[in-house]
Amino acid sequence: MSNEQSNRGVVYKGAGKVAVESIAYPELAMGKRKCEHGVILKVLTTNICGSDQHMVRGRTTAEEGLVLGHEITGIILEKGRDVEFVDVGDIVSVPFNIACGRCRNCKTGLTGICLNVNPSRPGAAYGYVDMGGWVGGQSEYVMVPYADFNLLKFPDPDQAKEKIKDLTLLSDIFPTGFHGCVTAGVGPGSTVYVAGAGPVGLAAAVSAQLLGAACVIVGDMIPDRLEQARSFGCETIDLREDGSMEDKIEAITKEREVDCFVDCVGFEAHGCGCGQSHEEAPAAVLNSAMQVTRAGGSIGIPGLYVTEDPGAQDEASKQGALSMRFGLGWAKSHSFHTGQCPVMKYHRGLMQSILFDKVKIADAVNVQMISLDQAPQGYADFDGGAAKKFVIDPHGEFS
CATH class of the missing domain: 3.40.50.720 (NAD(P)-binding Rossmann-like Domain)
Structure with a gap:
């Protein structure tokens, strides 16, 4: 994949403001070193979360320019050399917690407080204040590290697309x-x-x-x-x-x-x-x-x-x-x-509940699909108390 490919994302612009802007196309890199355990995803769906709203309202110390979004579902476009168990073309759910899979907390299932992915405190997330500086996924493309450990692969891509409104909710x-x-x-x-x-x-x-x-x-x-x-x-x-x-x-x-x-x-x-x-x-x-x-x-x-x-x-x-x-x-x-949910403790079982029609989670939370360009209005409507869960479809595949 060329690093010159275009990418757009939802960017925090200060209290009460977000905008859709051109952002860097993701690289398989962590700082200055190659991220051989990571993948680049084409984002299929990415959701607006109430936690995002806390930042957008100016109720955190988030800095302007942060690319938002920690609820991500996508298809793998590129993978690093060390990724063995997921492959290009797989459709996957991304836990909002970023976890290394190697530290003492990850090894006991406490993936919400991984010790190695955030220099300032235990626990990290995409596109969130104080959560390690990871680029968010309310975008067209995003990089996911420690892919073999973090990603949940859906068993049937066609079924995954058919049930995407439900499956997108597994990320958080x-x-x-x-x-x-x-x-x-x-x-x-x-x-x-x-x-x-x-x-x-x-x-x-x-x-x-x-x-x-x-x-x-x-x-x-x-x-x-x-x-x-x-x-x-x-x-x-x-x-x-x-x-x-x-x-x-x-x-x-x-x-x-x-x-x-x-x-x-x-x-x-x-x-x-x-x-x-x-x-x-x-x-x-x-x-x-x-x-x-x-x-x-x-x-x-x-x-x-x-x-x-x-x-x-x-x-x-x-x-x-x-x-x-x-x-x-x-x-x-x-x-x-208290604390972040360790998503990986639950997401496979909840996926099965969706795939076998034991739960209609999208109906319960009233999912509404919107385009990337509609994201600022989605934030405004959500902030106004809309009884909806706004799910962004960055490439217009499900509208």
């Missing part, structure tokens, strides 16, 4: 929602509360159903998103309405607590209902979780919390220091599980 939000449920202890007969009906929250709700939950309750303040949750059998709570969370849960389950709680909101949470103002309250969901989760229950936290939030309303929150009622969680013997 489906495993992330599933991970939130697993770490919250969801199993057959569980009652589950999912905070947030954005795409990850909806993916978590579907995951809870897949895991056998008896009742899945989704809370949000956006009516269209709540309607989307109801479309596949969830109960819903409109958080704009006053009244205690316990009363609202009791009206659904006849009990005032749930077995499992999944936080799919993160640090841009707002106070809601119960006489609260609707102003930002970054610990609101975490405090609610301790309030309504049964003693001995678990709280899964796939929602993003950051170490630096320049847009926060107080100095403590700007450093990621939140005012949590942690003593309540201690008194109730709660378990908390």
